[in-house]
Amino acid sequence: MIDFGYGLTPSSTLKIEDVRLPAFGELLRREPDAAKCIACGSCAASCSAGVFTEMNLRRVILSLQRGREKETLPLLRHCMLCGKCQLVCPRGVNTRHLILSIGKVYQLEEDKR
Amino acid sequence: MSQNVVVIGGGPAGIEASRKLRDLGYTPILIEKEPVLGGHLARWDRLFPDGVDASTFLDPMIADLDGIKYFTDTEVASINRLKDTWVVKLSNGLSAQVRAILLTTGFDLFKAEKKEEYGYGIYERVITNADLEAWFKSGAAPQFDDVKVIGFVHCVGSRDEKAGNRQCSKVCCVTAVKQACEIKEKFPDATVYCFYMDLRMFGRKYEDLYLKAQKEYGIRFVRGRVSEVSEDLDGHLFVKAEDTLFGKPMKLKADLLVLMSGMTPAASTQQLARMVNIQTGDDGFFLPKSLIVSPFTSSREGIFFAGAATGPKTLPETLSEASAAALAIDHYLKTLQR
Numbered sequence: 252m253i254d255f256g257y258g259l260t261p262s263s264t265l266k267i268e269d270v271r272l273p274a275f276g277e278l279l280r281r282e283p284d285a286a287k288c289i290a291c292g293s294c295a296a297s298c299s300a301g302v303f304t305e306m307n308l309r310r311v312i313l314s315l316q317r318g319r320e321k322e323t324l325p326l327l328r329h330c331m332l333c334g335k336c337q338l339v340c341p342r343g344v345n346t347r348h349l350i351l352s353i354g355k356v357y358q359l360e361e362d363k364r
Numbered sequence: 365m366s367q368n369v370v371v372i373g374g375g376p377a378g379i380e381a382s383r384k385l386r387d388l389g390y391t392p393i394l395i396e397k398e399p400v401l402g403g404h405l406a407r408w409d410r411l412f413p414d415g416v417d418a419s420t421f422l423d424p425m426i427a428d429l430d431g432i433k434y435f436t437d438t439e440v441a442s443i444n445r446l447k448d449t450w451v452v453k454l455s456n457g458l459s460a461q462v463r464a465i466l467l468t469t470g471f472d473l474f475k476a477e478k479k480e481e482y483g484y485g486i487y488e489r490v491i492t493n494a495d496l497e498a499w500f501k502s503g504a505a506p507q508f509d510d511v512k513v514i515g516f517v518h519c520v521g522s523r524d525e526k527a528g529n530r531q532c533s534k535v536c537c538v539t540a541v542k543q544a545c546e547i548k549e550k551f552p553d554a555t556v557y558c559f560y561m562d563l564r565m566f567g568r569k570y571e572d573l574y575l576k577a578q579k580e581y582g583i584r585f586v587r588g589r590v591s592e593v594s595e596d597l598d599g600h601l602f603v604k605a606e607d608t609l610f611g612k613p614m615k616l617k618a619d620l621l622v623l624m625s626g627m628t629p630a631a632s633t634q635q636l637a638r639m640v641n642i643q644t645g646d647d648g649f650f651l652p653k654s655l656i657v658s659p660f661t662s663s664r665e666g667i668f669f670a671g672a673a674t675g676p677k678t679l680p681e682t683l684s685e686a687s688a689a690a691l692a693i694d695h696y697l698k699t700l701q702r
């Protein structure tokens with residue numbers, strides 16, 4: 252849809268072609284496993300923090316690729332690094348390490364601004 | 365005297381190819397390690413997408429083995445290259461010298477107990493797709509009578525790198541939908557759930573079956589891989605998954621859980637590959653020369669494949685590959701004579 256600039260509320264459409272992902276590129280360099288996720292949800296299903304909070308690793312990985320990290324990065328704070336997600340991930344993603352790397356990479360990005 | 369061709373594996377691929385080779389004028393020697401022919405199909409009750417009885421296909425095939433020498437309870441002891449022939453020694457002491465061997469060794473069902481988090485072999489109410497077919501086929505009374513909630517778990521030992529199988533087994537999605545409808549007929553009051561990651565309804569009429577499952581049988585589909593199963597004191601199950609469309613973890617209390625065990629390379633694959641010195645892929649299935657134009661030809665002279673020995677396949681695919689392989693062998697042997 253063309254945005255004529257007269258709208259009262261900004262469009263909430265995901266403008267996927269505008270999404271630039273330098274931070275995600277850096278994450279992939281450190282953590283190539285991030286590209287292996289098939290969004291099965293096993294991690295979110297077994298997550299100890301997810302029972303009480305909105306923490307959801309599947310959603311975090313997806314939102315990083317859609318340029319919506321602001322919405323989901325704070326969720327990672329609920330992670331206790333218990334590693335249950337790592338036990339169930341069918342792709343063998345080292346999820347604990349991935350979570351730590353996300354923290355590092357996106358924190359670095361924050362500092363640059 | 366007509367020329368012999370050795371066919372290793374007496375499932376639908378091996379039987380069909382043997383019949384076709386016989387019709388082309390050869391004498392197939394069909395070898396099966398189990399006491400009966402028919403492979404997995406012999407233990408299956410009904411077939412997707414129409415629910416026809418598996419035996420309506422298999423019985424006529426097995427009744428039509430005139431001109432085929434077949435040996436059950438028999439394994440291959442060794443295979444050696446001798447000039448331009450293959451010498452195949454069997455566990456029953458017989459041996460054959462042939463110019464062509466067809467490998468129709470099929471697949472093994474993934475051993476569901478390897479996915480310990482699903483509790484197969486630990487919790488009574490966790491069964492597999494094969495157990496369910498065996499029960500359907502037996503016509504026996506159900507083992508549990510208080511079945512109100514039933515779950516089907518897709519992709520058990522498939523699309524799972526940790527279980528050592530990255531491949532999709534292709535047929536279990538539609539099998540789960542078929543079995544979900546069938547079990548709903550047995551327990552009309554039960555609510556039936558299918559937990560899937562993607563629903564692979566690729567074949568003709570599969571999508572219709574999926575629609576029918578929702579409309580006529582009220583099967584509920586949840587997109588999310590089951591992460592773990594536990595048991596309460598009465599032996600009922602708690603199933604955990606994320607509803608990935610809704611974006612929330614969920615828990616289901618179930619009375620019966622059916623694991624859709626996938627296809628893994630047959631145990632004999634590596635051994636046979638070494639005997640005739642051919643390659644397997646990193647998924648462990650035999651690797652044909654080309655997956656597109658000649659999925660039934662190997663990289664070695666006189667060695668051919670048909671069916672799930674080269675990866676998960678449906679029954680119709682297996683049967684047509686068996687015919688194609690028989691023709692390829694005929695062509696190969698005729699070329700040798702020229």
Ligand code: SF4
Nearest residue numbers: 288289291292294340
């Ligand atoms: S369990 Fe692994 S593959 Fe599944 S959503 Fe989580 S990270 Fe992705």
Ligand code: SF4
Nearest residue numbers: 519522533534536537
């Ligand atoms: S066919 Fe369906 S259930 Fe079977 S492995 Fe593929 S996606 Fe999973």
